[in-house]
Amino acid sequence: MKKAYILAQKSILACMFLIPYSFLREARGIELFAFWSSSAFLAGILALSFLKRVE
Amino acid sequence: MNWIFAIAFSLYILFGTIIAIVSRKRFEKTIQDYYTGGGRLGALLAAGTYAATTYSAFMMIGLVGMAYNTGVGALGFELTYLASTVFLLSTVGREIWKMSKERRWIAPSHMLSDLYNSRSLGILASIVYLFAMIPYLTAQIQGLKFVFGYGGIGEGWALAFSATLVYAWIFVAGIWSVAATDLYQGILMLFSGLAYLAWAIFALIPSSGSSLGNVYEALGTKGYLGITGFWSIGTFLAYTLPWAFFAVTNPQVVSRLYLPKDRRSYVRMVSLFFAYGFIYTLIVITVGLIARGLTFSPSISKIIPNNLSNDSVTIYLLGLMAPVLGSTIAVSIIAAAVSTANSIVLAVSGSVISSFLKKRDLLAARSIDALLVIAAALLAKAGIGFIVDLSVITSMILLPLAPITIAGIALRGKVGGIGKGSALASLAIGVSIAAYYAFSLGPKRAFLVQVMGMPISALVLLVSTLILLAGLAVEKFYKISSNS
Numbered sequence: 001m002k003k004a005y006i007l008a009q010k011s012i013l014a015c016m017f018l019i020p021y022s023f024l025r026e027a028r029g030i031e032l033f034a035f036w037s038s039s040a041f042l043a044g045i046l047a048l049s050f051l052k053r054v055e
Numbered sequence: 056m057n058w059i060f061a062i063a064f065s066l067y068i069l070f071g072t073i074i075a076i077v078s079r080k081r082f083e084k085t086i087q088d089y090y091t092g093g094g095r096l097g098a099l100l101a102a103g104t105y106a107a108t109t110y111s112a113f114m115m116i117g118l119v120g121m122a123y124n125t126g127v128g129a130l131g132f133e134l135t136y137l138a139s140t141v142f143l144l145s146t147v148g149r150e151i152w153k154m155s156k157e158r159r160w161i162a163p164s165h166m167l168s169d170l171y172n173s174r175s176l177g178i179l180a181s182i183v184y185l186f187a188m189i190p191y192l193t194a195q196i197q198g199l200k201f202v203f204g205y206g207g208i209g210e211g212w213a214l215a216f217s218a219t220l221v222y223a224w225i226f227v228a229g230i231w232s233v234a235a236t237d238l239y240q241g242i243l244m245l246f247s248g249l250a251y252l253a254w255a256i257f258a259l260i261p262s263s264g265s266s267l268g269n270v271y272e273a274l275g276t277k278g279y280l281g282i283t284g285f286w287s288i289g290t291f292l293a294y295t296l297p298w299a300f301f302a303v304t305n306p307q308v309v310s311r312l313y314l315p316k317d318r319r320s321y322v323r324m325v326s327l328f329f330a331y332g333f334i335y336t337l338i339v340i341t342v343g344l345i346a347r348g349l350t351f352s353p354s355i356s357k358i359i360p361n362n363l364s365n366d367s368v369t370i371y372l373l374g375l376m377a378p379v380l381g382s383t384i385a386v387s388i389i390a391a392a393v394s395t396a397n398s399i400v401l402a403v404s405g406s407v408i409s410s411f412l413k414k415r416d417l418l419a420a421r422s423i424d425a426l427l428v429i430a431a432a433l434l435a436k437a438g439i440g441f442i443v444d445l446s447v448i449t450s451m452i453l454l455p456l457a458p459i460t461i462a463g464i465a466l467r468g469k470v471g472g473i474g475k476g477s478a479l480a481s482l483a484i485g486v487s488i489a490a491y492y493a494f495s496l497g498p499k500r501a502f503l504v505q506v507m508g509m510p511i512s513a514l515v516l517l518v519s520t521l522i523l524l525a526g527l528a529v530e531k532f533y534k535i536s537s538n539s
Contacts, residue, residue, distance in 0.1 A: 006146065009138075012138060013135065013138060013139060016135045016138060017288075017291070017295075021282065021291075024281065026281050027275075027280050027281040027282075028275035028276070029271075030280065031280075032127050032282075033127050033280065036131045036135075037130070037134065037333075039134070039138065040138045040333065043137075043138035043141060044137070044141045044333065047325065047329070048141075048326050050145050051144075051149065051325060052322055
């Protein structure tokens with residue numbers, strides 16, 4: 001479980017770098033704002049659920 | 056003098072001092088309790104102090120201005136920091152908290168010294184903290200001049216108030232008074248941030264004859280909702296990398312991990328900090344973007360000019376507010392700086408005392424605290440620009456501590472002579488590279504220039520990690536060879 005969790009978190013962090021610079025560079029609406037907010041929110045929720053499960 | 060500000064500031068000091076004095080009843084007057092509260096803090100206090108320590112005046116001053124000048128990329132930078140921090144808190148941070156219960160660390164240099172069984176490493180880490188954190192502390196105190204300026208208070212009084220306040224709330228009961236006042240200040244910061252945002256949406260935008268939709272449309276048309284020229288991938292990495300490891304490199308936040316009393320408190324501390332950081336970041340960035348959007352207002356009488364520097368956006372906006380709101384927000388910025396500054400003093404003094412002194416008592420601790428505050432106040436008074444600029448790269452200078460801390464925790468102190476040597480070399484060389492570029496290029500340019508095709512912060516992290524890993528690999532190989 002720990003390895004899967006770490007992989008998931010590292011993937012989210014990598015996406016927070018890569019997706020904006022690959023696909024959202026020219027954003028004109030709130031898509032980049034929404035993307036970064038939802039990525040960080042997902043990272044936080046994952047961290048908290050992991051913390052609650054591990055001893 | 057702005058009397059409304061004077062009243063707001065007096066009330067802030069009064070309530071903070073009452074809270075600090077009340078917190079004394081938990082203080083057991085030992086050196087362990089002075090620095091870590093004996094690891095007996097509940098979730099709310101631990102989360103409040105973690106949040107208020109992490110989020111300095113940079114949020115309301117620097118980050119609002121950064122969003123105004125560079126667009127939504129500032130949100131990516133700050134939220135990447137938050138996501139990395141909760142990841143580190145759920146993995147390495149959790150292990151640090153668990154081990155601190157057994158090993159009774161009082162400061163991060165004490166922790167490193169113990170993990171690597173090397174007094175030299177603790178001493179070197181303390182020297183690095185002094186080198187990196189005194190400019191940061193100075194910048195906090197000096198930055199307050201501008202906020203006090205809003206209240207009509209001159210530079211001399213501003214420095215005196217700042218230094219006294221930073222020291223007084225440490226003196227009362229060490230971490231207990233710092234944590235209790237941090238919680239109070241953290242709440243003040245969050246609610247003032249919400250009031251700031253509400254004012255921007257419901258007063259500032261309508262007064263310019265615009266609407267939130269129009270502001271966002273203008274921002275999109277002008278490219279501020281995409282990646283602006285400032286945020287090249289190199290600059291984004293240069294800014295984000297040191298902050299991504301902030302939770303394991305900066306002594307004032309590492310030492311916060313020793314505080315929660317049990318596992319439940321630790322988990323709740325992380326949950327509350329995450330919620331706080333997420334909301335606070337969105338508030339601050341939205342205000343900065345609204346300020347930028349209003350510079351494109353078609354109205355003839357533009358409310359906001361389009362050429363404000365990062366640090367002057369909030370100060371300018373304070374002048375547009377009703378005095379009661381402006382004074383409350385100005386006081387909340389002071390609270391943000393004070394809560395960060397006194398935590399830095401406590402963490403650095405804990406590191407100095409655990410590395411250099413054999414006799415560890417409260418008198419020595421309070422004397423070192425006083426010396427640190429006086430040094431920072433004098434440097435702030437001298438107004439040496441380079442010292443304040445140096446604070447910008449504090450996190451880059453501290454970056455070599457990330458691999459050392461993570462490896463030390465992973466190996467749980469099972470490190471031999473070669474590992475110790477490589478940790479020392481990794482720290483010394485990594486810090487030297489960061490300092491070399493800070494001095495040769497100037498601290499601000501050090502974020503923007505690339506060396507060997509990578510940002511300097513990536514180079515610092517890469518070199519220090521490789522040196523450490525090489526040493527640990529050689530040690531492992533040596534052990535295997537001698538066993539077989």
